[in-house]
Amino acid sequence: MPLLVMKFGGTSVGSLDRIRRAAKRVGVEVAKGYDVIVIVSAMSGKTNELVGWVSETSAMFDAREYDAVVSSGENVTAGLMALTLQEMDVPARSWQGWQVPVKTTSAHSSARIEEIPTEHLMAKFDEGMRVAVVAGFQGVSPEGRITTLGRGGSDTTAVAFAAAFGAERCDIYTDVDGVYTTDPRISPKARKLEKIAYEEMLELASLGAKVLQTRSVELAMRFHVKLRVLSSFEEYDENAGTLVCAEEDIMESNVVAGVAYSRDEAKVTLISVADRPGIAAAIFGPLSDAGVNVDMIVQNIAEEGRTDMTFSCPTDQVKRAERAMEEAKTSGEINYHDIVADTDVAKISVVGIGMRSQSGIAARMFEVLSNEGINIKVITTSEIKISVLIDRKYMELAVQALHDAFELEKAV
Known part of the structure; x- marks a missing residue:
């Protein structure tokens, strides 16, 4: 079956009701014939809480234990999402980074993904699993310790999975409905873009636009992963959001994108x-x-x-x-x-x-x-x-x- 990667940010899974709403989006794609890899962030505010606990415990903390603590928020979300999908009669299970395994460098709190073997998940898809819910933001070092990828690392996780598995597309669900020509809070005239080139998105992300993490856009551009940014709070529309794609996939665009x-x-x-x-x-x-x-x-x-x-x-x-x-x-x-x-x-x-x-x-x-x-x-x-x-x-x-x-x- 064709494969789709769907990533849900912290605000999109910030409560059980929001997890149910996100699970329904996944169910729509499964009903259309996709196998789906869902990448989840920790529930909104949870990572900051965990970081605060670590800082209170030790001013000079062990970075390895820091990663063990702060990565736990994504584990909770992954389990809850898998349970919700199971309640919807969608064959699903959760995966932590070390179980896949998402192989990373040893740079704790800022690790980089080196390899994502596909055989374990593909074997489960062959056995009838339709959704793999993977905890984002985390992996495992060569020493066997849990690592985290830095702020916004779940975006990078999603793109890396899309590249490794040859996904048709990677959908990034967030609290905004796409990429705008500028911040709508500053300019009411800001317009949502239907498409934007990787290079433009990379510049905008590095210059302050908070829609996508810079590393995730770099990865998408390198491996030609089509990204779609859309809101998890609006009614489902298969043409919603903004598509981040190669320049040649855009017929015409303004001289200035944003x-x-x-x-x-x-x-x-x-x-x-x-x-x-x-x-x-x-x-x-x-x-x-x-x-x-x-x-x-x-x-x-x-x-x-x-x-x-x-x-x-x-x-x-x-x-x-x-x-x-x-x-x-x-x-x-x-x-x-x-x-x-x-x-x-x-x-x-x-x-x-x-x-x-x-x-x-x-x-x-x-x-x-x-x-x-x-x-x-x-x-x-x-x-x-x-x-x-x-x-x-x-x-x-x-x-x-x-x-x-x-x-x-x-x-x-």
């Missing part, structure tokens, strides 16, 4: 750094070692052998960045006059595969922001993206103005 934003950004500037070969490596090597996620980088024109180096990072990593730079200065790796952090900025980005073949998008974006009196602090571009840092107080104004200027409320 406007993304990230409010938790900071701009860090090293003032008067020696301008010499290797200075960038001397700065960003220690930042990488300290786990600082650097995004935008700008180096000023050098004067008298000195230059300023500016980069952006999440606001909660500023202290870590400052400490790494101070240690590098103390050790003599770099020499700078001062370090200045601006934690009151936001990143605004426009994304679209159509930007590859049409010029003038950057000029239009800068003109729109100028007309609104918004000063740009940092600019970075890629083939299908333009991002700017601006004062955070102008974030919503910028998103609305750019959405209007590129007429994203209109479909092609």
